Amino acid sequence: MTTPAVTTPRIPEAVHRRRWAILGVLMLSLLIVVLDNSILNVAIKTISTPEPTGLGATQGDLEWAINSYTLVFAGLLFTAGLLGDRLGRKRMLLVGLAVFGIGSALAAESGSPVQLILFRAVMGLGAAFVMPATLAVLMNVFERDEQPKAIGIWAGGVGLAIAIGPITGGVLLDHFWWGSVFLVNVPIVIVAIGLMIWLVPESRDPKPGRIDLVGVALSVVGLVLLVYGIIKGGQLADFTDPAALATIVAGIAVLVGFVLYEKRSDHPSIDISYFKNRVFSAAISSLALVFFALMGVTFFAVFYTQSVRGYSPLQTGLLMLPLAAAQLIFAPRARLVVDRFGVRAVCSGGLLLLAAMLAAFTILEADTPIWILEVMFFLMGTGMAHIMTPASVVIMQALPREKAGSASALSNTFRQVGGALGIAVLGSVLSAAYRSGVEDKLTLLPADVRHTAGESIEATLGVAAKLGPRGEPLVTAAHDSFLHAMHVTALCGAGVALIGVVVVALFLPGRTPQEPQVRPKDADPVGAGH
Structure with a gap:
């Protein structure tokens, strides 16, 4: 040593x-x-x-x-x-x-x-x-x-x-x-x-870095514009609406400007050169996709369990336990599976399992036995645990040890951005699909409440409650439209997870490249000392 x-x-x-x-x-x-x-x-x-x-x-x-x-x-x-x-x-x-x-x-x-x-x-x-x-x-x-x-x-x-x-x-x-x-x-x-x-x-x-105020401003403004445009498109059920589309394009343009600025800056918030490492880029992308799915699924699952199935908030919290339990059980043991099968196989398998469970949401109806949802949550958590742990290790190993702080901060940032985009994209797909499904059922309502009633299942149910017995058909229509919207949204999430499978399969290593890094005689002694 x-x-x-x-x-x-x-x-x-x-x-x-x-x-x-x-x-x-x-x-x-x-x-x-x-x-x-x-x-x-x-x-x-x-x-x-x-x-x-x-x-x-x-x-x-x-x-x-x-x-x-x-x-x-x-x-x-x-x-x-x-x-x-x-x-x-x-x-x-x-x-x-x-x-x-x-x-x-x-x-x-x-x-x-x-x-x-x-x-x-x-x-x-x-x-x-x-x-x-x-x-x-x-x-x-x-x-x-x-x-x-x-x-x-x-x-x-x-x-x-x-x-x-x-x-x-x-x-x-x-x-x-x-x-x-x-x-x-x-x-x-x-x-x-x-x-x-x-x-x-x-x-x-003792030697702190310089603060990149321009980079911070560009990244926050770009992300806010992008997310705002996506959410606006979902509310209008039309992503080609000029206001929504212009905001999305503006957000992307500002984020491109952020990347160009960071490449030229001598004290960047994010060192863009890290992403030239394909292994690092693939691993950090897989983490972002996991949080994209997790936050997006949680968003619509809460409405399914409470608005459609009638469970209380406490019961909903208990229903989500298998998702967390699986991560607590398998995350510490994921390295053992990686040692046997390699990073690429384990992360690809985790993303495939995640995609399958997202697609399985299409079988859920208003009367589906609730144990099926519990099994789905547990398997989703299992898949996530077998992506997050190996991907985090790969991120830390893909860069020199002195860059460990930056690598950790980057992985945290991409998790948060992945989660924000998951809520924005999947939430907007849910909103657009729901409005399209329920719109023709709202024609009996006064014109001034029609738009608000179509915003979400809760808005529709709120209007139906005020109508008393006359609102019963509206409740049925709200449940049916939400289930259809949830199925469409889940398939979109599954498609994103499958893109992740392709990225991981192409760029992540078959085995954790730890051994070769410490063999050379001229290796950096700080990097070699464990």
């Missing part, structure tokens, strides 16, 4: 002694950031219900309520990490948690969908400072030989949050109003800030 050429500075004994307690505080901070999105998943149906129960949010409003958080989070992740390196990671963690807590309190008291979208963006701003700082502090307080174990526990916190989020949201919605899913963050933030001030040491990068 070679000795690293550069010795790591010794960690102060007092910090070293409390390192596991520090890890607990970091996980608590991470927990609320991840928990918030998974809690919101079971609340979107309630929020779409007309006042006073909900906010009467349209499907487009709901997509923006989720995506305003995700886009701000993804767009500022690199900048927040650099600010932490420059100004102090503990300081940025405290600022991020405070902003997240304030945004949560404001979101809980939102009086309209627009306010909810705005305050969710504030929460995303706070989360962007929390996520990179937790990992940076972890790397600072653990010795090199304990870092893999600590990172494994840190990553397990993400899986735990995904698992308990829907159930927590369901319990809150069964006993309190919809805003409780945001207000629950506030006491956790207060506890986390107190523990962090007490336990966590300050740290900085």
